[in-house]
Amino acid sequence: MTDKTTAQDSAADGPGQDEVDAPTTRSAAIADVAEGTSRSLSADAFRSLRRNPFFWISSVLIFLFVLMAIWPSLFTTYDLGFNDLSKSRETPSGEHWFGTDIQGADIYTRTIYGARASILVGVLATSGVLLLGSLLGLIAGYIGGLTDTLISRIGDIFFAIPLLLSGIIFLSSMRGVDEIWGVNIQSDFGVIIQVVLVFVLFGWPSLMRLMRSSVIQVKPNDYVQAARALGASPMRIIRRHVLPNAMAPAIVVTTINLGAYIAAEATLSFLGIGLRPPTVSWGVMINDGLTPLRASPHILFFPALFLSIAVLAFIMLGDAVRDAFDPKSR
Amino acid sequence: MGKYIVRRLLQMIPVVVFSTFLIYAMVFAMPGDRTVGMCGERPCPPAFVAAFNEKYHLNDPLPVQYGYYAANVLSGDLGENQYGNSVSEELAERFQVTAKLAVMALAFEGVIGILAGVLAGLRKGGFIDNLVLVSTLFVISVPIFVTGFAAQFFLGLKWEIFPALASGKDPSLFALILPAMVLGSTSLAYIARLMRSNIAENIKSDYVRTAKAKGLSPRRIVGVHTLRNSMIPVVTFMGYDFGALLGGAIVTEGIFAVNGVGGYIFTGIGNRDGIAVVGAVTALVIVYLMMNLLVDLLYGALDPRISND
Numbered sequence: 001m002t003d004k005t006t007a008q009d010s011a012a013d014g015p016g017q018d019e020v021d022a023p024t025t026r027s028a029a030i031a032d033v034a035e036g037t038s039r040s041l042s043a044d045a046f047r048s049l050r051r052n053p054f055f056w057i058s059s060v061l062i063f064l065f066v067l068m069a070i071w072p073s074l075f076t077t078y079d080l081g082f083n084d085l086s087k088s089r090e091t092p093s094g095e096h097w098f099g100t101d102i103q104g105a106d107i108y109t110r111t112i113y114g115a116r117a118s119i120l121v122g123v124l125a126t127s128g129v130l131l132l133g134s135l136l137g138l139i140a141g142y143i144g145g146l147t148d149t150l151i152s153r154i155g156d157i158f159f160a161i162p163l164l165l166s167g168i169i170f171l172s173s174m175r176g177v178d179e180i181w182g183v184n185i186q187s188d189f190g191v192i193i194q195v196v197l198v199f200v201l202f203g204w205p206s207l208m209r210l211m212r213s214s215v216i217q218v219k220p221n222d223y224v225q226a227a228r229a230l231g232a233s234p235m236r237i238i239r240r241h242v243l244p245n246a247m248a249p250a251i252v253v254t255t256i257n258l259g260a261y262i263a264a265e266a267t268l269s270f271l272g273i274g275l276r277p278p279t280v281s282w283g284v285m286i287n288d289g290l291t292p293l294r295a296s297p298h299i300l301f302f303p304a305l306f307l308s309i310a311v312l313a314f315i316m317l318g319d320a321v322r323d324a325f326d327p328k329s330r
Numbered sequence: 331m332g333k334y335i336v337r338r339l340l341q342m343i344p345v346v347v348f349s350t351f352l353i354y355a356m357v358f359a360m361p362g363d364r365t366v367g368m369c370g371e372r373p374c375p376p377a378f379v380a381a382f383n384e385k386y387h388l389n390d391p392l393p394v395q396y397g398y399y400a401a402n403v404l405s406g407d408l409g410e411n412q413y414g415n416s417v418s419e420e421l422a423e424r425f426q427v428t429a430k431l432a433v434m435a436l437a438f439e440g441v442i443g444i445l446a447g448v449l450a451g452l453r454k455g456g457f458i459d460n461l462v463l464v465s466t467l468f469v470i471s472v473p474i475f476v477t478g479f480a481a482q483f484f485l486g487l488k489w490e491i492f493p494a495l496a497s498g499k500d501p502s503l504f505a506l507i508l509p510a511m512v513l514g515s516t517s518l519a520y521i522a523r524l525m526r527s528n529i530a531e532n533i534k535s536d537y538v539r540t541a542k543a544k545g546l547s548p549r550r551i552v553g554v555h556t557l558r559n560s561m562i563p564v565v566t567f568m569g570y571d572f573g574a575l576l577g578g579a580i581v582t583e584g585i586f587a588v589n590g591v592g593g594y595i596f597t598g599i600g601n602r603d604g605i606a607v608v609g610a611v612t613a614l615v616i617v618y619l620m621m622n623l624l625v626d627l628l629y630g631a632l633d634p635r636i637s638n639d
Contacts, residue, residue, distance in 0.1 A: 153344065160349040160619055164580060165595075165611050169356045172599050172607065263473040267581060270475050273599060286476070297483060304476045312471035319467070 045248075045324040055320040061313035068115035078109040080280065091298060098302040101285075102292060107299065110280050111306050117281035118310065121195055122262040128200035129207055130254045134247075136204065137211025141246075142219065142238060152212070155205035163264060166202040171195065171273045188279045195274050199261055210253055214246040221245075252322040259314030266307050282307040335627060342623055349619075350403070350612050354396050357608045358388065386605070408609030411598070417609035421591060423499075428583070428590035431506055432575040435514035440568055443518040447525020447564075452552065454530045462526060466519035478512045478585040497587040509586040513579055517571045521564055528560035566629050573621030576614065 049055050068075060083105035092099040098107035140151040174194055218224065219242065227237050268274030269283025270290075277284055282303040289300030374382075383389050386409070387398045402409065408417040450462035469477075485508060486494025496505040532538065533556055541551045576591070583592035591610055598606040 153341075156341075156345045157348040157352065160345050161353065161611075161615055162574065162618065165614065166353075166356075168580070168595065168599060169353060169607065169611060172602070173357050173604070175602075259471070266473055267475055271581070271584070271596070271599065290479075294483075294487065300479065304472075304479075308472045308476060311473065312467065315471055316467065 042244075042248075045321070049320060049324040052320045052324070054316050055324075058313045058316040058320065061309065062317065065115055065119055065310050065313065068112050069119040070116075072113045072116065075112045076106075076109045078106045080109060080113050082106065082109070091296070099296070099298045101288060101299050107285075107302050110285060111282070111303050114280045114282045114285055114303060115306070115310070117192060117275055117279055118262050118265060118283070118307070121192055121199075121265040121275075121281075122258045122314075124192075124196040125199035125203065125261040125265075126254050126258045128196060129203040129257065130250065132200060133204040133207025134211045134250050137208040137250075138215055138238065138243070138246075140208065141212040141215030142234075142242065144216075148212070151208065155208050158202050159205040159209075161202060163199070163202050164267065167195070167198050167264065167268050168271065168273060170198040170201075171268060175273070188275075191275050191279065195265055195268060199264065203257070203261075207250060207253060207257075211246065211250050214249055215242055218242050218245045248325045252318050252325065255321060256315050256318035259311040259318070262307070262314070263311050282310075338623060338626055342619060346616060346619055347400070349615055350400065351396050353608060353611055353615065354399055355392060357604050358386075358392070358395060403612060408613065409605040411603050411606035411609075417606050418613075420594065420606075421610060421613055424589055424591050424594050427499075427501065427588060428576060428579060428592065430503075431510055431513065431579060431583070431588060431590060432572060434503070434506055434510035435517075435575055436568060436572055438510055439514035439518035439521055439571075443521030444525050444561075444564065446518075446522040448529055448552075448557065450522065451526040451529025451560075452533065454526075459526070462522055466522050469515050469519040474512065474516060475581045475585065477515055478509075478582055481508055481512050482585060495587045497589060499589060501588065506588070509582050509588055512585075513575060513582045517567075517575075521567060524567060525560060525564050528563060529556060532556045532560050562629075566625055569625030569628065570622060573618040573625075576617055576621070 072080075083103045084100075085103065087100050090100045098111060101107055101110070136151050136155075140148040171194060224237060224241050227241050232240075265274055265281070266283030266286065269276070269281055270287050272287060275281045275284050277288070285303035286300055286307070289297075289303070292299055387395045390398075399409075406418055408421065411417050411420070446458075446462050446466075450456075450459040453459055472480075482494050485491045492508040493505045494508075496509055533552075538551060538555055541555050546555075579588075579590060579592035580595050581592070582588070583590045584596035587593065591614060595607055595610050595614075597603075598610065
């Protein structure tokens with residue numbers, strides 16, 4: 001894909017480029033021109049994506065959030081653990097940009113550090129769902145028959161329980177368990193893994209259904225039949241022909257899901273059953289801000305703002321990618 | 331059509347059985363003490379634990395336990411909560427409040443969502459279209475509990491336009507307006523977007539061109555030809571959404587202290603009341619599945635292509 005875009009870019013940008021390549025045979029030149037006019041779907045999509053301002057806005061925002069998650073001290077001057085009880089619930093000022101919370105901790109610092117848990121849950125959960133869902137969808141759609149029926153019916157069972165409800169039940173009953181197989185599951189990271197686990201366990205069916213239906217659409221195409229007639233192995237057919245042509249809807253939904261899982265994590269933490277202090281996440285901070293809401297709304301406002309912007313960025317990116325892949329929108 | 335209904339009903343049975351089993355297993359198969367929190371901040375006396383385990387058959391293997399539980403659920407008995415009240419009776423009372431809230435949310439999202447979607451879809455790329463796209467993007471992005479608290483803080487507490495809480499056994503319709511708007515806001519955005527893309531696509535179709543060519547008024551072309559065909563997916567969405575609204579109101583009901591099923595689960599989690607939570611969630615999942623079934627059957631009747639596969 002990258003080769004094609006650069007080839008076609010140079011053809012579009014500099015006509016002088018052709019003269020440098022001139023001593024090639026005529027047929028090669030014709031092949032070049034043909035490649036310039038007929039682009040693959042993904043190259044085409046990327047071209048229209050680059051012209052979409054929403055794509056750039058969301059990409060920059062996501063880059064910032066990921067940077068915050070990896071390297072929070074880049075943005076902050078205070079330590080995460082720093083708090084001054086004599087400065088409890090101060091409103092935003094030059095010293096504390098977002099004010100301070102009940103404990104006198106700097107809200108700006110905590111909001112920046114809160115990105116890590118939220119982004120981590122979102123990334124891990126969506127990767128898990130993408131992997132499990134698309135693998136099972138691929139198997140169900142490609143093999144069909146009894147395997148398809150079995151996978152689809154199992155998916156129906158998990159699909160029947162709404163995500164929030166399953167999260168509530170799973171996490172509230174895990175609360176009484178301290179360790180499994182000698183691993184402490186109530187540690188900071190242990191709770192994050194619990195939340196991720198429940199999202200993957202109950203999130204895969206929707207992606208499986210999506211993948212299955214696009215594989216079923218791709219499978220009867222001539223190029224797949226041709227590859228089979230030429231004696232390609234099933235693995236090769238799937239890798240080279242089916243997967244690249246069936247992935248687009250799954251990628252769009254995955255991007256949007258990333259935002260949705262970040263919001264779901266915050267909702268669970270807000271209900272008091274997801275992450276909890278001393279872990280810092282936006283959901284936990286919002287939960288902290290509930291009690292003093294009337295007197296000092298700023299404690300709740302800033303983490304809620306960051307949370308909303310993060311979710312917005314992923315949904316915006318998903319929208320832009322979908323529009324780029326949808327030929328009808330052009 | 332008859333074959334479709336029968337097949338759909340048969341498919342539903344294993345889903346109900348296994349999903350309720352899954353819920354049951356998640357609560358009762360986990361290691362740890364089931365009676366934590368039932369006797370305040372101290373462990374329960376051994377006699378109580380023994381009686382509790384006996385009553386809910388917790389000493390039997392899991393499938394047997396579930397068998398007893400399923401038999402009870404079928405006869406309408408969802409067990410007793412911490413206070414010794416029947417969960418099914420309490421749920422029946424609260425379900426009326428939740429249903430009222432869900433109907434109001436559905437009306438709100440349906441009327442405004444469809445209107446916004448039609449106006450946006452008719453002039454794709456125009457001012458209203460962009461306004462609808464941007465505003466729905468914001469509504470979808472802001473998590474519902476943030477929307478809820480913002481609405482409660484500004485509309486309820488600061489400007490005092492609506493009551494900030496809708497507590498009590500039978501809250502008035504006026505008190506439910508604010509929670510209903512919050513509850514319906516996300517779906518409103520989806521309906522507006524769905525309607526917009528349907529209208530924009532259908533307005534370019536052949537039958538609309540034919541209608542124009544034979545000289546029908548624009549009002550009739552949009553109102554009858556385009557709208558009717560664009561409505562099918564939206565009506566389906568609203569049907570599924572009604573099932574979700576009945577079950578997904580946990581956060582909203584928690585914020586506005588509505589005494590509905592969601593609020594029941596909200597307090598149940600806080601009190602670590604396993605029996606109450608499992609009973610309420612089981613009931614909700616069954617209602618949710620029933621609603622989905624109803625929509626599928628309705629959809630099969632509305633669109634003949636579905637049932638003739």
